[in-house]
Structure formats: structure tokens, C-alpha cells
Amino acid sequence: MKSQILQNISLKPYNTFGIDCTAKSFVEVKTVEQLLNILEMVKAEQPKFPSIFILGGGSNVLFLKDFDGLIIKNSITGIEKVKENEKDITLYVSAGENWHNFVLFCLENNYGGVENLSLIPGTVGAAPMQNIGAYGVEIRNVVERVKVIDRKTNKQFWISNKQCQFGYRSSIFKHEAKDKYIIIGVEFRLTKENHVLNTSYGAIKDALENDTPTIQEISKAIISIRESKLPNPKEIGNGGSFFKNPEILSNQFEKLKEEFPAIVGYPISDEITKVPAGWLIEKCGWKGKVVGNTGAHKNQALVLVNYGNAKGEEVWNLAKEIQQSVFNKFGIEIEPEINIVG
Numbered sequence: 001m002k003s004q005i006l007q008n009i010s011l012k013p014y015n016t017f018g019i020d021c022t023a024k025s026f027v028e029v030k031t032v033e034q035l036l037n038i039l040e041m042v043k044a045e046q047p048k049f050p051s052i053f054i055l056g057g058g059s060n061v062l063f064l065k066d067f068d069g070l071i072i073k074n075s076i077t078g079i080e081k082v083k084e085n086e087k088d089i090t091l092y093v094s095a096g097e098n099w100h101n102f103v104l105f106c107l108e109n110n111y112g113g114v115e116n117l118s119l120i121p122g123t124v125g126a127a128p129m130q131n132i133g134a135y136g137v138e139i140r141n142v143v144e145r146v147k148v149i150d151r152k153t154n155k156q157f158w159i160s161n162k163q164c165q166f167g168y169r170s171s172i173f174k175h176e177a178k179d180k181y182i183i184i185g186v187e188f189r190l191t192k193e194n195h196v197l198n199t200s201y202g203a204i205k206d207a208l209e210n211d212t213p214t215i216q217e218i219s220k221a222i223i224s225i226r227e228s229k230l231p232n233p234k235e236i237g238n239g240g241s242f243f244k245n246p247e248i249l250s251n252q253f254e255k256l257k258e259e260f261p262a263i264v265g266y267p268i269s270d271e272i273t274k275v276p277a278g279w280l281i282e283k284c285g286w287k288g289k290v291v292g293n294t295g296a297h298k299n300q301a302l303v304l305v306n307y308g309n310a311k312g313e314e315v316w317n318l319a320k321e322i323q324q325s326v327f328n329k330f331g332i333e334i335e336p337e338i339n340i341v342g
């Protein structure tokens with residue numbers, strides 16, 4: 001079956017910020033074949049589609065205005081076993097699978113490796129873009145390779161974990177290879193026994209009932225932490241953390257500590273310290289503050305929210321004000337981790 005290109009579609013249901021803007025053209029693809037057909041058609045009909053944007057779960061994107069090109073919503077689903085032995089299993093997961101549903105599938109089958117990444121919004125295909133991470137685990141720890149379509153040639157090939165150049169909230173797909181590929185699936189290597197548990201994060205320890213938890217218990221603890229702190233996008237529009245935690249020179253951190261003794265920092269190396277942006281934003285007085293239709297969330301200042309009818313520009317203006325105030329107070333530049341479109 002062919003997928004149909006629709007005109008002037010509201011993007012409100014397709015972005016967790018709940019920004020109401022329109023896409024001039026919109027198409028949902030459910031198979032790789034449908035996607036390839038659309039890409040061929042786009043090539044043949046240029047310049048009809050000045051730009052293309054691939055949308056997954058829309059959980060890490062802020063649309064600033066109406067989108068003038070074609071939005072391709074990747075809804076290609078399926079989880080397949082590639083190989084397994086007594087200890088490990090390799091799964092191929094299509095890009096349009098919902099991330100948390102995939103985590104639940106792993107927990108049901110007792111496959112370990114993604115339990116700390118429970119309840120992260122978005123799709124599997126979007127996850128490698130920014131190397132999703134939470135509670136001491138990043139997707140880079142479990143990705144074997146990523147399957148892509150080259151947008152120039154429409155050919156399919158694999159990008160290995162190493163080639164992905166994963167870093168903190170970053171990968172080749174956000175930098176060198178930005179807009180070069182479309183991710184159509186991800187291969188994961190997970191454990192079937194002797195799971196490597198990561199419970200070092202303070203809040204997990206507090207939420208766990210015993211010292212030797214199962215992966216299912218870890219997931220449960222993480223779900224309860226996330227639910228208590230992070231606003232549910234179904235109730236209040238948001239895109240999770242709006243900014244990345246900045247990495248600053250440790251000298252600068254030591255100087256700041258003299259002036260602000262309560263400042264929090266995690267050493268990354270001898271020279272670099274990571275500072276929680278949420279702390280910086282809170283200290284600038286933004287936590288829980290409501291500005292028009294937007295604001296910084298009351299439980300987690302790093303999360304900017306849409307209280308109803310915010311335009312993308314309004315959220316972005318608040319973000320810029322926050323950036324400026326953090327810079328004025330601490331001399332630290334904080335960068336968005338959200339993908340700003342437009």
C-alpha cells in the first residue's frame with residue numbers, strides 16, 4: 001500500500017511540546033518500502049519540497065513556525081531477533097517503535113541493558129541521534145549498529161557503534177552527518193543473564209527496596225522517580241530537558257564554588273566538570289516561574305513547559321532569557337538539547 005501525502009496538517013498531535021503549527025505537506029510511512037517510494041518521489045518532484053524533516057515521537061523538537069516542506073513521520077515498526085546465545089541476544093528494532101514499549105518488551109523477556117532508560121519519551125529511531133541517557137546509562141552502551149538510508153542515494157547501510165561517535169547527548173547524526181541519513185532501525189545487544197545493573201544514581205538507591213534488585217525492579221524505581229519529577233507531556237506540553245548540562249573547566253568550577261558553595265558538579269576528567277543546568281536555572285529564580293503560556297517546571301527547572309497555547313517562539317524566547325540570565329550570573333553558556341526547527 002502507498003502512503004498518502006497530506007496538505008496543511010496540524011503538528012500539535014505530533015510534538016510533545018503541543019505546539020500548534022502546521023506542516024505544508026505531511027506523510028506517515030509504515031514500511032521501508034513506503035519510505036523509499038516517498039524519497040524517490042521527492043527527488044523526482046523537486047523543488048516542490050524545499051525541505052524534509054523526519055519526525056519520530058516528536059519528543060525532542062520545538063517548532064518555531066509553520067513548516068514549509070514535507071514532514072515524514074517514521075512509523076516503521078517491528079522487533080526481530082537477529083541472534084542469541086546463552087548469555088546475550090541481539091535484536092533489530094525498527095525506528096518507529098515507541099522507545100518505552102521496547103523497554104517493556106525487554107523487561108517482559110528479561111533482556112537487560114535498557115531498564116535505566118525506562119519511560120523516556122520518543123521512538124527507537126530518534127534515540128541514537130542524541131544518545132539518550134538517564135540514571136547512569138546511555139544508549140551507546142547497548143547499540144550494536146544503526147541502519148540508515150543515505151538521503152542522497154537512497155541506499156541502505158549500517159553505521160557501527162564506533163562510527164556513531166556517541167558522546168553526551170550527541171552523535172554523528174547531530175553533527176558531521178546531520179541531515180545526511182534517515183535512521184530506519186537499530187540493532188541492540190542485550191543480556192539474558194548476569195545483567196549489568198547500574199544503581200549508582202542516588203535517587204535509584206533510595207527508591208529500591210532491596211540491594212540486589214531485578215531489572216524489572218530497577219525499571220519500576222526509575223518510572224516512579226521520573227513520574228514524580230518530570231511533567232507528563234500528555235498533561236503539560238514539554239520536551240524533557242530543554243538544555244544540556246554544560247561542561248566547564250574545572251578551574252572555573254572551583255572559582256564558582258568559592259562564590260556559590262552549594263554549586264553541584266560532576267568531574268568528567270581532570271580538566272572538565274559537568275554542572276547540572278537545572279541547578280543553575282533554579283538559582284537564577286526560574287524554577288516554577290510562569291511566563292505567559294510557558295515556564296520552567298516546578299519540580300525540574302531544566303524542563304520548559306507549554307501551559308496551553310504557547311507558540312514555539314514564546315518558548316524559545318523564554319529559553320533565550322534563561323540562557324542570558326545563567327550567563328550573567330555564572331558566566332556559563334547553556335545550550336539547548338532540544339532540536340529547534342525553523
Ligand code: EPU
Nearest residue numbers: 134135240241243244245264276278279282299300301302
Ligand atoms: N537540580 C536542581 N534544580 C532543578 C533540577 C535539578 O537543583 O530544578 C539539581 C539536582 O538537585 C541534582 C542535579 O541538579 O543535584 C541533577 O538533577 P537530575 O538528577 O534531575 O538530573 P539532570 O542533570 O537535571 C539529567 C538528564 C535527564 C535525565 C536525568 C537523570 C540532561 C540534559 N538531562 O537531568 O534527561 O532523566 O539526568 O539521569 O542530561 C532528558 O534528556 O530529557 C532528560 C530528562
